[in-house]
Amino acid sequence: MAITADVVKKLRDITGAGMMDCKKALTQADGDFAAAEKILKEMGLAAIAKRQDRATDNGRVFVKVQKDKAVLVELTCETDFVSSNEQFIALGESICTVALEKGYRESNDELVGMVNDLIAIIKENMSLKQLVVFDIAADEYASSYIHGNGALAVLVMFKSDKPEIFSLETVKEFTNDCALHVAAFTPSYLDTSFVDADYIKEQTEIFNVQAANLGKPAKVVEGIVKGKLNKHLSEICFLKQPFVKDDSMSVEKKAAEIGKSVGAKLEIVNYAFLRAGAASCSN
Template sequence: MEIKASDVKALREKTGAGMMECKKALQECNGDAKEAEKYLKEKGLAAVEKRASRATSEGIIVVKTTDSKAVMVELTCETDFVAKNADFIAVGDKIAETALAKGYTDVQKELSDMVLDLATRVRENMGLRRLTAVQAGSDEYIAHYVHSDKKTGVIVVLKSDKSAVFADKVFQEFAYDCCLHAAAFTPLYVKKEDVDAAYIDEQLEVFRGQVAELQKPDNVKEGIVKGKLNKHLAEICFLEQAFVKDDKVSVAAKMKEVGKQLGANISLSKLVLWQLGQ
């Protein structure tokens, strides 16, 4: 049967499939647009399964928040070209917004189906690699940051005994700066106490090896080792790191300084730092 160009165009706009594929689908389905759409979807799903083994090392990180909740998702694809595609970014936004609105705390079928639908149209392997949700109490404030390349995302939750400070620009700027700091310095831990004991033992062994040949008493060597360890921990622990906008003080010291300025106690409740693929 003869297939109208307008029908092909309409099917293409609805499915995102190529013109020739849409024409063939309409021919196979005797011009029935709904059946043709179903035909293309089934064909697309089969193609998605074939692509499933292909690596997805590109993608984006998306964060969406309200005053009391935050959701962060990592959406992956094969190429940087697709990662920068408006449709891909829009799906990432929709996934995060849906999870936020419905209270999802991990990946759900509804969200995975959004990815699958896009993958059938774009013809590239994709995946919803991970999703996390953060809930803040009435005494907590959520700040977030996503780097311009969408490959790093941060959620910071600060707590205060005086929630009125959450409306203060000084507090809000500090909360945002904490996010910037985490993105820039990529801490491995929040505080020293969080560091795994086995990791500390490994580092101590390394540092002791570095001072083994020094012509100094053992107690002096051990003092040097402890100094090296403290310096290392200050480099990998968020609260111990030199603050991104004032390297003369640590993040913890800056937090105390801001709290004193605002007449409130401020502490860190939660830090979530994601980097694409890590």
């Protein structure tokens, strides 16, 4: 059976495979279109298996918010070139949409299958590395931010006794600034209550040794250690950090100020960020 350029193009349009692979599959299938599709799928699966051990140190992060849920996704790949590929970007956005629509809270066969389909086309290893989902209650609001070309994605969750304030421009500006703040300072914890007790113990011991070397009285040393610990916690805890747009007060105090100005209680209750190819933080 003659294999025309139109048939090859049709197979390519349907499968996304390269022209040469399509022609090879059609030739192997003696022109049988359905059989050629199957051959291409098998070729793709074989290619995926060969690439699974390749490092995926590049990638992109994605964020999407809908009325009752918000999602962060980290999708990794081998090269920076592919992380800017339109199909790769479309895949990340599709994973966000599917996860929200179907209520997925972690990676599963369907989402991995979506990734594998693109691996078969682009012929580069990829991975759905992280999926973070927040539920948004009726009295809550989620602000999101993407930095650069998908290098960092942020979600910040707010709560109010008067959720109608989230439609006010003053409050919207503040919630957006909080997302920018997280992107700029990437805090390790929401508040001091989230800091592991063992970590605080370790830091206290370090500060004790530092202060003891100063040769000060015990009470003075105790005060120095307490001050060092409080300063350290204010550097790593989101609510205690100096606010990015007004460093005269903490994020927590700025939230209280904004809430008071609109006659409501305004709290930051959670946050998360994902950095492409690096560690994330959420509470």
